[in-house]
Amino acid sequence: MLISDLKKTCLKCAGSGFQAGYDEWGSIKSNLRKACPACSGKGYNLTDLGENLWKLYRPMLQELIREELQNKSTLQK
Ligand SMILES: [Zn+2]
Known part of the structure; x- marks a missing residue:
């Protein structure tokens, strides 16, 4: 059994744990990144x-x- 059988990287945020798309907005807004709603900021889902x-x-x-x-x-x- 592999750990990837138990959890998978969140597709919404690609494992970053943050809401996608905020990176493109530059340094100020990247500080305001919100936790990804799909994985609650964990970056993965079971x-x-x-x-x-x-x-x-x-x-x-x-x-x-x-x-x-x-x-x-x-x-x-
Ligand atoms: Zn996520």
Whole structure:
């Protein structure tokens, strides 16, 4: 499995994370670039497979974090 199976570069902004077209406007306006609405500024989107994998792993990660926090609070006692 490749990472490209899980996420794909956003086509709207070509992976920049910003709204396309602003570069052509020069330095002043490029500072005002807005986050790309298609990928929320991440520059990529999850594929269906990536989405499913994230849903699978998410509860496990949450459990791991919960355990970690519990261990910490036990050590402090
Ligand atoms: Zn984008």
